[in-house]
Amino acid sequence: MSFINYASREINCKIVYYGPGLCGKTTNLQFVYQKTAPDAKGKMISLATETERTLFFDFLPLSLGEIRGFKTRFHLYTVPGQVFYDASRKLILKGVDGVVFVADSQEERIDANIESLENLRLNLKEQGYDLDKLPYVVQYNKRDLPGAMSVEELRRELNPTNVPDYEACATTGEGVFETLKAVAKSILVDLKKGK
Amino acid sequence: MSNPQLVMYEEEFQEINDVIGRLLKEANSKVIFLVDKNGQLISGVGETERFDTTSLASLTAGNIAATGGLAKLIGEKEFSILFHEGEKDNLHISIVAGRVILVVLFDSRSSLGLVRLRVKKSSEELASIFEKLMKKSEEKEKRGSSDFPFAEITDDDIDNLFS
Numbered sequence A: 001m002s003f004i005n006y007a008s009r010e011i012n013c014k015i016v017y018y019g020p021g022l023c024g025k026t027t028n029l030q031f032v033y034q035k036t037a038p039d040a041k042g043k044m045i046s047l048a049t050e051t052e053r054t055l056f057f058d059f060l061p062l063s064l065g066e067i068r069g070f071k072t073r074f075h076l077y078t079v080p081g082q083v084f085y086d087a088s089r090k091l092i093l094k095g096v097d098g099v100v101f102v103a104d105s106q107e108e109r110i111d112a113n114i115e116s117l118e119n120l121r122l123n124l125k126e127q128g129y130d131l132d133k134l135p136y137v138v139q140y141n142k143r144d145l146p147g148a149m150s151v152e153e154l155r156r157e158l159n160p161t162n163v164p165d166y167e168a169c170a171t172t173g174e175g176v177f178e179t180l181k182a183v184a185k186s187i188l189v190d191l192k193k194g195k
Numbered sequence B: 001m002s003n004p005q006l007v008m009y010e011e012e013f014q015e016i017n018d019v020i021g022r023l024l025k026e027a028n029s030k031v032i033f034l035v036d037k038n039g040q041l042i043s044g045v046g047e048t049e050r051f052d053t054t055s056l057a058s059l060t061a062g063n064i065a066a067t068g069g070l071a072k073l074i075g076e077k078e079f080s081i082l083f084h085e086g087e088k089d090n091l092h093i094s095i096v097a098g099r100v101i102l103v104v105l106f107d108s109r110s111s112l113g114l115v116r117l118r119v120k121k122s123s124e125e126l127a128s129i130f131e132k133l134m135k136k137s138e139e140k141e142k143r144g145s146s147d148f149p150f151a152e153i154t155d156d157d158i159d160n161l162f163s
């Protein structure tokens, strides 16, 4: 849940990047980190294995500026995508304000995408959240690879509720900020409604 | 939603800072942080500028979440105190009122026994402040009171953040 501090005039929101192993969640955060001005970001923390797989989470704090005199901060987290890290994924979802589901566009990863999306829904439900009521966007990543499925097919399988979705190539950064903006905006609109 | 939104007001913020400021002195510690269980820093006193407080908050919350998961696995509710001993500095981490994390950093000028004793007393004071805070925001919510700063924002305000 977002944290509003009237004393220091700050508002903090938590965004979680979810998706199957190797879909590019960490790469999304790394690109945001590289392209953000030093005064707008904190340190990026990656708790990873020796082979650079996320072990617990990546964390990147961003401060985007002020709205109506309130400093607006977003805390970006990624979960570990590998199936057996489910206990850690549940922990990262605590207090989430908005979710990005990063899908791997490659044909051979479609089952992994579907499984991860089901896992997201289930883990949210366990904590009393409903994915359909949360600020939520989908990213089809790795569009640059020759084995990528068409967006129409991906949409049919992974975005039946028609939430905002974006094509991306996280290694070059294409679509990365569009995705982030969309989820951030959706969170702020939710806050505006006073949810 | 599972957790009500955490809202902090001027009055309670001051009270909280008074309590942890006093704890800082009485426990002979170097720095004290209060962190929301979701990883957001609530406040800090002492030599805070020496630390990357945002990272510290996030890792502390991750640490508490992970040990909380471990506790459940072995049939405990949670481990309410964690202690990390370093060569110079030590961390005493405890849970207050079930939802906030109190982090005390101290060196050889203090001791675990002293810190534990003082933390216990301060935790009770903090718990009652947070209880008051929760009641206050619930009441405001019920009354639909509109001091919420974001009720009036426009699409332009939001877009401007990203320009």
Ligand SMILES: Nc1nc2c(ncn2[C@@H]2O[C@H](COP(=O)(O)OP(=O)(O)OP(=O)(O)O)[C@@H](O)[C@H]2O)c(=O)[nH]1
Pocket (backbone or CB within 6 Å): A019, A020, A021, A022, A023, A024, A025, A026, A027, A028, A052, A053, A054, A055, A078, A079, A080, A081, A082, A141, A142, A143, A144, A145, A168, A169, A170, A171, A172
């Ligand atoms: N070709 C291509 N490779 C990508 C893209 N995005 C990420 N990768 C690569 O895919 C690999 C895995 O990326 P990560 O960002 O570590 O994946 P992850 O989702 O964090 O994986 P876990 O931490 O295991 O959950 C890396 O080698 C990236 O360089 C993309 O858009 N195109």
Ligand SMILES: [Mg+2]
Pocket (backbone or CB within 6 Å): A025, A026, A027, A053, A054, A078, A079, A080, A081
């Ligand atoms: Mg990763």
